[in-house]
Amino acid sequence: MFRTTPTRLARVLALAGVAAAVTGCSVIDSFYPPKAATAQGHDIRNLYDIVFLIAAAIFFVVEGLIVYAVIRYRRHPTDTELPPQIHGNNLIEIIWTIIPTVIVAYLFVISWQTLNTVEATSPNPQVHVVAIARRFDWSFQYLGPDGQSLIRGPDGKAVSLPGTMVVPAGQTVHLSLHSPDVIHAFYVPQFLFKRDVVPGKENTFDFMVDATDAGQTFRGQCAELCGIGHQGMSFEVQAKTPTEFDAWLQQQITQAKATPAPAASGAPSPSGSPGASSVTASGPPSAQVTLDLTAKNVAFDKDSLEAPANQPFDIKFTNADQATQHNVDIHKDSPTGAVVFDGEVITGPDSRLYAVNPLPAGKYSFVCKVHPTTMIGTLTVR
Amino acid sequence: MATTALHPAVPAYRSGLYEWITTTDHKKIGILYVVNSLLFFFLAGLLALGVRAELAQPKIQFFAPDVYNQLFTMHGTVMIFLFIIPILAGFANYVVPLQIGAPDMAFPRINALSFWMLPLGGILMFTGFFTGGAAAEGWTGYSPLAQRAYSGTGTDLWAVGLILIGTSSILGAVNFLTTIFKMRAPGLTMFRLPILVWTVLVTSVLVLMATPVFTSALIMLFIDRNYGGHFFDPATGGNAILWQNVFWFYSHPAVYVMVLPAMGMVSEILPVFSRKPLFGYKAFVFATAGIGALGFSVWAHHMFTTGSVFLPFFSLMTFLIAVPTGVKMFNWVATLFRGQLIFSTPMLFALGFLTMFLIGGINGAFSAAVPVDFALHDTYWVVAHLHYVLFGGSVFGMFAGLYYWFPKMTGRLLDETLGKIHFVLMFVGFNLTFFPMHMLGLMGMPRRVADYSAAAGWSELNLLATIGGFTIATSMLPFLWNVMISLRNGEPAGDDPWEANTLEWATSSPPPPYNFDHLPEIRSERPLFDLRHGRAGNHA
Ligand code: HEM
Numbered sequence: 001m002f003r004t005t006p007t008r009l010a011r012v013l014a015l016a017g018v019a020a021a022v023t024g025c026s027v028i029d030s031f032y033p034p035k036a037a038t039a040q041g042h043d044i045r046n047l048y049d050i051v052f053l054i055a056a057a058i059f060f061v062v063e064g065l066i067v068y069a070v071i072r073y074r075r076h077p078t079d080t081e082l083p084p085q086i087h088g089n090n091l092i093e094i095i096w097t098i099i100p101t102v103i104v105a106y107l108f109v110i111s112w113q114t115l116n117t118v119e120a121t122s123p124n125p126q127v128h129v130v131a132i133a134r135r136f137d138w139s140f141q142y143l144g145p146d147g148q149s150l151i152r153g154p155d156g157k158a159v160s161l162p163g164t165m166v167v168p169a170g171q172t173v174h175l176s177l178h179s180p181d182v183i184h185a186f187y188v189p190q191f192l193f194k195r196d197v198v199p200g201k202e203n204t205f206d207f208m209v210d211a212t213d214a215g216q217t218f219r220g221q222c223a224e225l226c227g228i229g230h231q232g233m234s235f236e237v238q239a240k241t242p243t244e245f246d247a248w249l250q251q252q253i254t255q256a257k258a259t260p261a262p263a264a265s266g267a268p269s270p271s272g273s274p275g276a277s278s279v280t281a282s283g284p285p286s287a288q289v290t291l292d293l294t295a296k297n298v299a300f301d302k303d304s305l306e307a308p309a310n311q312p313f314d315i316k317f318t319n320a321d322q323a324t325q326h327n328v329d330i331h332k333d334s335p336t337g338a339v340v341f342d343g344e345v346i347t348g349p350d351s352r353l354y355a356v357n358p359l360p361a362g363k364y365s366f367v368c369k370v371h372p373t374t375m376i377g378t379l380t381v382r
Numbered sequence: 383m384a385t386t387a388l389h390p391a392v393p394a395y396r397s398g399l400y401e402w403i404t405t406t407d408h409k410k411i412g413i414l415y416v417v418n419s420l421l422f423f424f425l426a427g428l429l430a431l432g433v434r435a436e437l438a439q440p441k442i443q444f445f446a447p448d449v450y451n452q453l454f455t456m457h458g459t460v461m462i463f464l465f466i467i468p469i470l471a472g473f474a475n476y477v478v479p480l481q482i483g484a485p486d487m488a489f490p491r492i493n494a495l496s497f498w499m500l501p502l503g504g505i506l507m508f509t510g511f512f513t514g515g516a517a518a519e520g521w522t523g524y525s526p527l528a529q530r531a532y533s534g535t536g537t538d539l540w541a542v543g544l545i546l547i548g549t550s551s552i553l554g555a556v557n558f559l560t561t562i563f564k565m566r567a568p569g570l571t572m573f574r575l576p577i578l579v580w581t582v583l584v585t586s587v588l589v590l591m592a593t594p595v596f597t598s599a600l601i602m603l604f605i606d607r608n609y610g611g612h613f614f615d616p617a618t619g620g621n622a623i624l625w626q627n628v629f630w631f632y633s634h635p636a637v638y639v640m641v642l643p644a645m646g647m648v649s650e651i652l653p654v655f656s657r658k659p660l661f662g663y664k665a666f667v668f669a670t671a672g673i674g675a676l677g678f679s680v681w682a683h684h685m686f687t688t689g690s691v692f693l694p695f696f697s698l699m700t701f702l703i704a705v706p707t708g709v710k711m712f713n714w715v716a717t718l719f720r721g722q723l724i725f726s727t728p729m730l731f732a733l734g735f736l737t738m739f740l741i742g743g744i745n746g747a748f749s750a751a752v753p754v755d756f757a758l759h760d761t762y763w764v765v766a767h768l769h770y771v772l773f774g775g776s777v778f779g780m781f782a783g784l785y786y787w788f789p790k791m792t793g794r795l796l797d798e799t800l801g802k803i804h805f806v807l808m809f810v811g812f813n814l815t816f817f818p819m820h821m822l823g824l825m826g827m828p829r830r831v832a833d834y835s836a837a838a839g840w841s842e843l844n845l846l847a848t849i850g851g852f853t854i855a856t857s858m859l860p861f862l863w864n865v866m867i868s869l870r871n872g873e874p875a876g877d878d879p880w881e882a883n884t885l886e887w888a889t890s891s892p893p894p895p896y897n898f899d900h901l902p903e904i905r906s907e908r909p910l911f912d913l914r915h916g917r918a919g920n921h922a
């Protein structure tokens with residue numbers, strides 16, 4: 001077999017060598033998780049490295065034996081006699097039962113040790129954050145030592161900040177996970193960690209972002225299928241230095257107290273508050289213009305709408321998402337501006353005719369208040 | 383052994399549709415199982431191609447999330463419950479009575495009933511596509527997502543279909559156990575049973591103990607959804623984690639239901655094509671029983687991230703179950719050593735099983751290390767792992783069995799060249815599809831997503847996986863062509879084309895109704911080898 005001439009073989013090997021040298025580093029890297037950004041992540045990474053080494057060794061030994069047997073023991077035309085009929089060997093069986101047992105016992109012990117450090121919780125974490133995972137977005141509340149929300153609106157209600165979790169680097173953060181609907185999972189690849197967000201149950205864990213990672217932002221994503229918006233259910237973790245963090249938190253606290261809550265954006269209960277709408281949904285009957293708008297796959301089918309100024313109009317809103325809530329809110333100017341129309345939240349598949357009171361000419365935004373970060377469009381009134 | 387005592391009973395296989403629908407012959411039922419399962423394999427494969435097509439590039443091109451979620455849910459459910467479990471049961475149906483020298487299964491009519499529940503259950507599930515959407519919660523159907531508030535009629539059809547399929551499995555298990563315990567030929571003691579029969583025996587015990595739990599859970603889910611039960615929905619005082627416990631209490635042992643018979647087939651095939659006995663017969667039996675027993679104590683390793691599991695116990699048990707599996711691997715490799723290996727197509731697929739299942743075993747060990755599982759759980763790493771086990775293991779093993787027993791079932795040999803093309807294409811395509819998924823998982827790509835960001839850096843590996851997926855699909859063409867031409871013009875197989883060891887090769891191909899008119903003496907686990915070489919050969 002392998003009747004390759006030496007020169008040809010050498011050429012192939014040289015080529016392979018060059019290819020390996022060029023791509024080698026990145027290929028090897030791709031067998032490892034990303035660089036960890038938390039103290040717990042470093043522990044997990046160390047464990048991964050050991051597991052990977054042992055796994056690679058076993059892989060090469062056993063695959064090597066198989067390949068060797070396939071090459072060495074192929075039947076030759078001259079083989080007319082039967083090969084030796086070996087039925088087994090008890091000593092060998094015992095040996096190759098004990099060796100794997102020792103290996104897995106070792107792996108179990110080191111992973112148990114790592115588990116204990118990863119799961120350890122601090123008696124007095126510096127920061128306590130609550131993550132609220134809801135179909136299909138994330139929001140975060142910051143709790144004081146008394147377990148009450150630090151950031152509150154003028155009405156005293158807890159305010160949760162959508163989309164981004166800000167944490168102090170180098171300090172222990174205690175995270176509690178809440179879901180009002182189905183199971184989600186909090187997953188940040190660079191933490192090398194995830195934990196399910198289970199309705200009816202509070203899961204918690206501690207983590208500490210490396211002090212050197214202040215200023216970094218980490219991508220996070222829901223890791224437990226939660227419905228049609230699952231793939232878009234992402235968030236960010238922003239690490240700041242502790243001083244920056246404190247300043248940021250103070251700013252959020254004062255800001256929230258001053259501004260009326262933007263209609264329930266990111267509030268934990270999916271139905272939201274009645275909102276600060278200045279115009280109710282039961283408008284005058286004599287609308288001339290009807291706009292069509294459909295929500296499907298957690299997106300509006302249009303990103304811009306146009307309506308006549310100073311006269312009532314209708315929005316025929318269709319929610320095509322099975323068992324998912326959507327609505328249409330109209331905000332002055334930007335999607336976070338004052339709410340001028342607050343449509344009823346409906347669960348798909350369903351539709352509503354929203355009657356909107358006359359609006360002065362200008363620029364507006366329409367937003368689904370259940371998905372304020374992803375379902376957004378512009379409304380031009382002229 | 384070129385001649386045969388009986389004239390091949392070919393006419394029995396030419397009879398009409400009516401005969402096939404009413405038959406209680408275990409061989410015909412076995413073939414029905416195999417053909418039905420292959421049809422569902424192709425359907426589920428098409429669904430997988432849809433998944434891969436959508437993921438080839440970032441952004442939504444073909445299937446928006448509402449449809450995408452149905453695709454992978456039905457893909458996973460059908461592959462497991464309508465393809466791999468039933469096709470292995472089908473081979474067992476065909477082969478086990480022959481290997482133990484029995485005329486049929488113990489309860490032939492129940493056998494027919496078990497089979498006919500399968501297409502019925504499958505069709506029910508697929509009708510979901512026409513009633514506003516099939517089930518879309520993943521094959522695991524986690525609650526509350528599977529509750530009425532979040533999912534439509536497709537999920538009811540899914541549950542009812544699975545209840546039927548589960549009942550079919552339970553009936554089948556009772557049938558196998560009775561057959562194996564009560565209908566063995568004289569001289570065929572338990573420790574002379576072919577390893578395939580042992581694996582079917584252990585599998586049947588698993589099915590008997592685990593499947594009723596799952597079937598009950600499905601009924602509870604159905605009650606939750608339709609009659610206001612409060613079992614699994616925390617919004618009404620139920621418990622979401624309870625579903626996961628009962629689901630995995632069944633579905634982890636079910637993984638062994640999907641793998642043990644394939645191991646059994648490979649354990650039949652490797653010795654024949656190495657011209658040696660299986661190394662460590664008794665070790666195999668004990669390892670199989672050990673896997674079966676330990677299989678009931680590892681279910682919660684699918685739930686490490688729920689925060690509701692006593693982690694060290696399930697981590698330990700999961701590591702431990704690697705030991706009997708490792709013992710098997712070593713014994714297979716030792717069977718090859720000092721043999722005279724013949725690389726016919728069944729042997730190639732059996733070697734494919736060894737090399738690929740090994741990877742599935744090793745990358746599973748990563749998840750047994752709980753903290754590492756915190757990183758890998760529900761990412762594409764898991765998709766890689768489960769396909770190395772179920773495709774690299776079970777499907778390669780199944781094809782080994784298909785090429786090996788096709789001559790017995792039809793009286794004709796399959797074409798070797800086409801078989802080898804099939805093997806090479808499938809082997810290459812399989813690794814192209816699933817190896818890159820390890821890297822995707824490490825980089826943080828979650829499973830069950832219809833879309834991903836172009837900025838995530840996952841695009842190239844996803845494209846590679848899609849190319850691999852279509853290569854696998856291509857490999858089915860030479861296979862189907864092979865079956866078609868061989869059924870008509872294939873070389874006649876004779877009784878024993880492979881110089882095999884077990885009783886099914888002592889009768890004609892295909893065997894007559896009731897299988898044997900006389901049986902050779904059974905003095906070891908290789909009665910046909912003894913017949914060819916005399917007892918002396920056994921101890922040479
Ligand atoms: C034709 C070759 C196959 C391809 C290309 C393929 C592809 C895939 C892909 C890409 C996924 C992940 C979907 C997602 O998470 O979004 C998946 C899931 C899955 N596959 Fe396959 N697969 C193939 C064959 C098989 C076989 C033979 C089996 C079992 C015997 C199987 C069982 C599963 C299961 C159980 C899932 C999980 C489904 C879920 O998450 O609910 N697949 N497959």
Ligand SMILES: [Cu+2]
Pocket residue numbers: 183184185222223224225226227230233
């Ligand atoms: Cu989610």
